[in-house]
Amino acid sequence: MARYALGLDSSTQSLTALMIDVDSRKVSHEKSINFDESLPHYGTKSGVLPNENPSVVHSPPLMWVEALDLLLAEAAEEGWPLSEVEIIAGSGQQHGTVYLGGEVTSVLASLDSSSPLAPQISSCITRSTSPIWMDSSTEEDCKALTEALGGEDAIYRSTGSTAYERFSGPQIRRFAKLHPQEFGKTQHIRLVSSFMASLLAGKLVPTDHGDASGMNLLDLPSLSWNEKALDECGEGLFPKLDEAVPSSTVVGSLSTYFVEKYGLNSEAKVMAWSGDNPNSQVGLGLINDGDCALSMGTSDVLFATIKKLPSDGGGEGHIFCTPTGDFMSLLCFSNGSLAREAVRDMYSLDWKGFDEAIASRPVGNDGCMMLPWFQPEIVPKVLGAGVHRKGMDESDMASNCRAVVEGQLLSRRIHAEGLGIHPRVLKVTGGASKNRQIVRIAADVFGCPVQEIEVAASAALGAALRGLHVLIGGDLEEIVAPFVEITKTTDPIPEHVEIYRSMTESYESFEKEHLV
Numbered sequence: 001m002a003r004y005a006l007g008l009d010s011s012t013q014s015l016t017a018l019m020i021d022v023d024s025r026k027v028s029h030e031k032s033i034n035f036d037e038s039l040p041h042y043g044t045k046s047g048v049l050p051n052e053n054p055s056v057v058h059s060p061p062l063m064w065v066e067a068l069d070l071l072l073a074e075a076a077e078e079g080w081p082l083s084e085v086e087i088i089a090g091s092g093q094q095h096g097t098v099y100l101g102g103e104v105t106s107v108l109a110s111l112d113s114s115s116p117l118a119p120q121i122s123s124c125i126t127r128s129t130s131p132i133w134m135d136s137s138t139e140e141d142c143k144a145l146t147e148a149l150g151g152e153d154a155i156y157r158s159t160g161s162t163a164y165e166r167f168s169g170p171q172i173r174r175f176a177k178l179h180p181q182e183f184g185k186t187q188h189i190r191l192v193s194s195f196m197a198s199l200l201a202g203k204l205v206p207t208d209h210g211d212a213s214g215m216n217l218l219d220l221p222s223l224s225w226n227e228k229a230l231d232e233c234g235e236g237l238f239p240k241l242d243e244a245v246p247s248s249t250v251v252g253s254l255s256t257y258f259v260e261k262y263g264l265n266s267e268a269k270v271m272a273w274s275g276d277n278p279n280s281q282v283g284l285g286l287i288n289d290g291d292c293a294l295s296m297g298t299s300d301v302l303f304a305t306i307k308k309l310p311s312d313g314g315g316e317g318h319i320f321c322t323p324t325g326d327f328m329s330l331l332c333f334s335n336g337s338l339a340r341e342a343v344r345d346m347y348s349l350d351w352k353g354f355d356e357a358i359a360s361r362p363v364g365n366d367g368c369m370m371l372p373w374f375q376p377e378i379v380p381k382v383l384g385a386g387v388h389r390k391g392m393d394e395s396d397m398a399s400n401c402r403a404v405v406e407g408q409l410l411s412r413r414i415h416a417e418g419l420g421i422h423p424r425v426l427k428v429t430g431g432a433s434k435n436r437q438i439v440r441i442a443a444d445v446f447g448c449p450v451q452e453i454e455v456a457a458s459a460a461l462g463a464a465l466r467g468l469h470v471l472i473g474g475d476l477e478e479i480v481a482p483f484v485e486i487t488k489t490t491d492p493i494p495e496h497v498e499i500y501r502s503m504t505e506s507y508e509s510f511e512k513e514h515l516v
């Protein structure tokens with residue numbers, strides 16, 4: 001009989017399932033359902049509910065519940081060997097919160113497999129919609145929390161991030177202040193990850209350290225809740241949250257609901273779920289200290305595994321606990337592909353034309369530079385969009401094409417180094433990692449080899465790999481390696497590295513000049 005590890009990923013727009021065959025160590029099955037398309041009755045667009053206030057971004061938690069039923073029903077119908085699944089782990093979009101009444105304990109313990117899941121859970125939900133990571137309505141709450149913890153530096157040192165609007169602590173505070181009655185009825189709060197894991201286990205299960213680090217509530221040095229932060233975000237918050245646990249914790253066995261309904265294995269273990277970024281740390285194979293990846297999608301995200309909490313960091317980016325029991329730094333740059341596209345489109349180019357324009361200019365662009373803040377930037381914090389140029393103007397097509405890419409990558413390196421990240425090798429993924437010029441400049445700016453990697457669903461894969469590791473034990477790096485395919489390596493060219501090193505200081509000053 002074969003054995004399988006199942007990884008699920010409840011993301012903003014979809015729910016994905018991915019199975020690994022334990023013996024062949026290969027991905028055997030994978031499928032996704034898109035919320036808007038498959039569950040149109042919730043009225044979401046790209047997984048979120050329309051709202052006239054653009055800073056309020058919520059999703060219906062029952063949609064995530066129904067998606068779980070639907071995905072497993074489709075997998076069973078397609079003949080997935082669900083009875084041979086030995087472990088289930090998962091991943092959730094980070095920061096989103098689900099609010100539950102006291103009856104959830106008995107409801108979860110007695111789920112009826114002859115009826116659908118969502119209506120059974122519905123009576124337990126005390127806040128009908130869940131704020132998610134795209135919500136930015138909690139500016140006031142962030143200020144109050146920062147003050148309560150003793151300022152920006154103090155909150156960063158304790159929770160790994162300064163107060164962010166989308167983080168769960170400020171979100172909980174806003175709910176407690178605006179809707180004290182509903183908050184009073186709420187006896188349990190879970191993140192998307194721990195809510196979904198609770199459905200599978202048929203009981204409330206704790207949030208893992210990885211996802212709990214996206215709340216501004218967990219004290220990372222001690223891995224326990226920061227009591228001052230809890231007090232500030234809502235009365236009696238501790239029992240509502242429960243203690244957070246290491247991501248490798250097996251939190252229970254599978255609820256009979258899923259065994260009876262979909263023929264899943266009654267012996268299957270349920271692991272703590274984690275956030276999508278901590279799961280991707282495993283799915284991208286960033287296991288060792290300093291392992292680093294740059295994902296160049298809509299935004300550019302730089303992840304690095306670190307064994308020790310940085311003593312300093314200037315409050316930029318986030319530090320999250322990882323499933324491997326280490327930490328990761330995450331820097332999110334909002335001006336990623338959209339900024340590159342904006343420059344490309346300014347000159348009506350396609351990507352080929354954009355590359356030719358870059359190639360026509362010398363490395364270092366003769367000192368021409370751009371701060372490509374086409375929209376507000378997260379790192380460094382720039383609230384008002386604005387593009388700044390040095391040594392060139394907008395009419396110079398080729399210089400602008402080279403300057404946007406060089407500027408972005410210099411900025412990635414400067415801010416990564418600010419967090420103590422000096423990659424030996426940089427893995428790149430995402431749409432823009434297919435671009436030869438961008439990859440060449442990345443290798444020369446970072447002064448290290450750049451490896452292009454092919455991973456489809458890194459969060460679901462990371463979850464399944466966490467499960468596999470618990471099943472078979474051994475060295476995680478060895479287990480993960482065959483799943484992360486390196487398609488090409490680009491080595492740095494020493495003369496180019498030198499040029500970028502000598503440009504760094506002037507780029508940094510240029511950036512500082514325009515930060516208020």
Ligand code: ADP
Nearest residue numbers: 296297298299337338341351430431432434435
């Ligand atoms: P996401 O996961 O955020 O949707 P993807 O990783 O799929 O993003 O990447 C999509 C982005 O990749 C697009 O916005 C596009 O600008 C960029 N992209 C695609 N091909 C190229 C290319 N040849 N050169 C540079 N950027 C590219």
Ligand code: XUL
Nearest residue numbers: 012093094095133276277
């Ligand atoms: C990370 C973040 C996003 C969500 C998206 O801090 O907000 O990456 O996790 O799923």
